[in-house]
């Protein structure tokens with residue numbers, strides 16, 4: 168036990184022996200091509216890039232960079248598959264493929280969890296218990312809809328859109344792929360999916376799973392690359408629909424590019440979620456909810472409860488408890504089953520978190536950062552709570568997308584609502600209170616797509632998820648998630 172741990176154990180924090188998951192099951196190949204027309208092939212330009220383990224900075228694999236010509240190849244393949252096969256495949260048949268994919272994800276769940284944690288930096292406990300099971304659950308859920316579209320509330324025999332171009336971020340790589348692919352395929356579309364450049368690996372394992380499931384060639388194409396590959400997909404005239412999850416900045420750009428075309432568009436963008444806690448809420452559960460709301464997945468969560476609005480009468484106690492709880496979070500090796508907070512996904516994201524938190528201090532907020540020892544290699548940021556935050560501070564307005572909580576206080580429910588809504592975003596909020604009537608009163612007045620009561624970051628494939636205002640439009644999950652892929 169090092170001195171720091173010894174000190175922690177004296178403070179009453181539990182100290183655990185290491186319990187690392189084995190990396191050997193990951194079976195990551197030294198290089199991957201593009202998955203087009205049911206097979207892996209090299210990029211036409213032969214260009215590549217590497218993906219790292221952000222916890223160690225080690226190179227995990229080399230992946231192809233899709234050029235405009237490759238994007239064209241992928242879209243043509245999706246179009247062929249749509250016209251020749253998938254649009255003629257019955258809903259009941261499509262369901263069989265989706266069920267098969269769901270079961271294969273379950274069968275290979277340990278491998279997928281390890282690959283996700285290595286490529287992304289998130290704790291293995293989260294990829295194992297949340298990302299991968301939820302990805303399988305999405306395929307199961309939408310498999311159930313594929314032959315029941317007549318009953319989805321969009322009239323008789325609703326039609327698919329055609330070829331969907333889908334661009335996803337790095338915070339939940341496999342889960343976002345599932346959120347995009349499952350409803351699109353259930354509704355009868357074919358897909359070209361572009362994973363984020365720092366986390367392409369689980370999508371490439373999924374490509375192998377699609378082969379295992381014998382999904383007809385071209386129904387799903389997976390092309391790796393950076394923003395320029397994404398932009399080429401957005402521009403391609405053969406695409407009928409673009410679904411994007413990522414930054415508001417890029418979302419805005421895509422909206423402009425698509426505006427002059429007939430393409431359908433859904434955007435799931437950033438957020439600055441308010442977690443509102445009233446004095447009557449059960450305090451232990453609430454503290455855990457606040458912690459989970461912001462430190463889950465290193466705070467790389469679009470719906471993170473990154474602004475805590477706490478009723479003034481309990482503000483001191485909540486802050487005291489939060490600071491103590493933050494000190495107990497285990498930060499470090501994401502492959503360790505006891506780790507609570509893993510690595511920041513990239514050097515660029517770390518730089519952004521550092522810039523915004525430095526700004527928070529300069530603007531006069533009071534900073535409490537965990538005294539945890541951060542590993543020397545890799546990208547790390549100690550879990551941080553800012554008190555004395557004003558609504559005008561950048562840390563109260565901008566999405567930090569890291570393990571950083573901004574604490575503000577309020578006196579009345581009216582003030583809580585006004586402060587919660589004082590943002591350009593509108594993705595998610597949480598309300599903590601023992602009183603149901605108060606929770607409903609507040610929830611009705613919050614401008615956000617998702618509102619959790621006495622919980623946070625709770626996801627279910629049957630429940631629609633999405634934003635309002637600068638958090639985007641369109642819903643993923645539930646019956647509503649089908650609408651994004653049907654011509655209605």
Ligand code: NAI
Nearest residue numbers: 335336362363393394397398413414417436437469566568
């Ligand atoms: P990003 O929006 O640039 O990346 C998301 C995806 O879009 C990636 O696959 C990327 O390759 C692609 N992309 C980038 N430029 C594109 C373009 N012009 N056309 C089409 N596709 C394009 O996000 P980035 O740079 O990784 O993160 C920047 C900030 O965005 C983060 O600090 C965070 O605040 C926010 N963010 C929000 C996410 C969310 O889920 N709401 C997810 C990722 C980032």
Ligand code: MG
Nearest residue numbers: 218219286365
């Ligand atoms: Mg990576």
